């Protein structure tokens with residue numbers, strides 16, 4: 195196990211230049227997420243169309259490379275998907291980072307975080323964007339990682 | 344001979360010290376361990392590990408209950424640790440030492456047995472902005488039950504308490520004050536004797552959180568002039584689940600027991616119970632006997648090395664680390680007090696504390712990242728988390744060099 199397994203080039207690159215970082219003037223949904231154990235904070239804003247599909251995704255906040263890269267990759271992956279499809283992906287991602295499955299093609303670039311299987315203490319960092327996205331879609335203003343720790 | 348009585352002798356030899364700590368020989372991720380998380384918990388010398396296991400192998404019995412030989416031995420070993428701790432912190436009497444599971448329990452004991460019965464609506468408790476949650480939350484709980492208010496004295500950007508403000512805030516409604524002796528985040532050593540003098544002048548009892556002072560410097564509660572002193576054994580290289588509250592005898596006598604049960608009574612009947620004298624009044628149930636015996640061994644060990652010698656060594660190591668870190672580009676250190684223990688909270692531009700900690704761990708360097716149980720302090724500096732390297736007397740300059748080199752590599756990776 196080496197640091198470069200967790201901090202792969204794709205993760206480092208998305209941390210350096212996160213996609214969709216900022217805010218959406220035309221948002222329909224938004225939620226804040228907190229990781230109380232480490233103080234990380236994330237805000238996700240969405241533009242959701244009439245059919246319930248995510249058309250646009252933006253995030254902001256102060257967070258670690260794992261959270262930032264996950265949020266960035268997540269935004270790219272969930273465009274065009276509705277809440278049910280996103281929930282299905284979230285379950286697949288949770289299995290991936292717990293080491294319960296090998297790379298999952300459905301997760302696309304998010305597979306870069308697979309090495310979290312060896313870092314239980316850091317899994318929450320990657321789950322925070324998912325929890326915040328789910329809260330935004332549900333219309334709950336706030337999410338925390340403590341429920342899905 | 345106590346640490347205080349030792350003359351200034353030859354400087355400490357860290358290699359000899361290291362040989363006494365079995366865990367320091369291990370490696371992590373294929374690299375020799377550099378353990379820089381001492382503010383979180385200290386490693387244990389073989390003497391402590393052996394004292395605990397010898398207790399279980401040869402003397403195990405309950406304390407203060409059995410008249411048989413083992414019971415006598417267990418009680419003697421447990422009470423000997425009380426003598427050692429009393430001497431170690433300069434307590435005027437061994438009966439003023441109440442064993443607890445650590446600082447948290449010690450402060451809660453003062454909150455529930457001392458503060459709760461005394462507080463009334465409109466009263467206040469004063470702490471500082473640099474407190475650990477253990478010296479904040481218990482006061483909030485008793486304030487919520489009594490209508491009293493918790494106030495926090497401000498700190499300066501350097502991480503030093505603004506003493507004039509603290510003194511100004513010691514108004515008549517303040518019924519108790521609390522201050523950390525050494526900050527676990529900033530390393531700041533607070534001028535406790537001066538604060539105690541100001542509190543005493545106004546008749547306000549002062550509690551000192553000594554968690555981070557006892558492992559690193561000579562402590563003399565009588566000279567400090569405070570009323571309560573809380574400490575935790577695991578940071579003093581003793582076993583987890585040990586610690587103590589020192590309190591002036593008159594306070595302990597005035598305080599009702601917190602827990603009730605065995606060991607703490609004189610006579611029990613259904614009409615009423617009379618309690619044992621302090622400290623036993625506060626030690627209900629079977630205590631952590633083997634742990635306390637181990638804590639006694641930790642104190643013997645520290646006194647053997649000498650607290651003044653430890654403090655001098657760590658001061659020099661901190662200066663070395665500060666100079667080495669000054670060469671790291673984009674490094675921000677939180678806490679630059681003139682009187683400072685070897686605790687370095689930091690961030691590197693563009694890198695989050697958790698990434699720093701995970702990547703340093705891969706280099707074998709254990710540092711903590713997070714809010715260090717001090718949310719108000721993180722809010723003061725406007726950061727969600729910091730990374731923290733906290734040193735001890737078994738750490739070396741070579742380890743500081745490895746830490747700084749690793750930090751340089753991490754910085755490049757995240758850039």
Ligand SMILES: Cc1ncc(COP(=O)(O)O)c(C=O)c1O
Nearest residue numbers: 445446447475477527552554575
């Ligand atoms: C300053 C300070 N106070 C209190 C505590 C709490 O100590 P314990 O958890 O051992 O009760 C700590 C340790 O984390 C500390 O550093």
